[in-house]
Amino acid sequence: MNVERAEEIFHSKDMIPVHLDSGQSVWIEKVDPDNGVATVQVGTNPGNTQTVAVERLHEAH
Numbered sequence: 136m137n138v139e140r141a142e143e144i145f146h147s148k149d150m151i152p153v154h155l156d157s158g159q160s161v162w163i164e165k166v167d168p169d170n171g172v173a174t175v176q177v178g179t180n181p182g183n184t185q186t187v188a189v190e191r192l193h194e195a196h
Contacts, residue, residue, distance in 0.1 A: 136192040138168045144194070145173075152195035155187065163192070 136153075144151045145163045153175075155161050161175035164184065173192060177183045 136189050136194060138166065138171055138189050140194070141166045141173050141189045141192060142168065154193050154195050155185075156191045156193065160195075161192070 141163060144153060145166050153161050153163060155175065155177065159177050161177050163173050163175055165174040166189070167173070167186075171189055172186050173189050174184055174186045175192070177185060
């Protein structure tokens with residue numbers, strides 16, 4: 136995924152499923168376009184957040 140699409144998903148009112156490269160479901164909590172990274176919540180645990188390169192994110196189809 137690219138930074139622009141990550142920002143679109145983050146700002147969307149729709150719930151768009153996103154997966155980390157390992158296949159885990161994630162929710163985008165913040166996008167840092169200058170550094171090409173996003174902070175994501177992994178699974179359903181709000182305490183489980185990671186900052187990852189947006190290239191590691193994939194939109195589920």
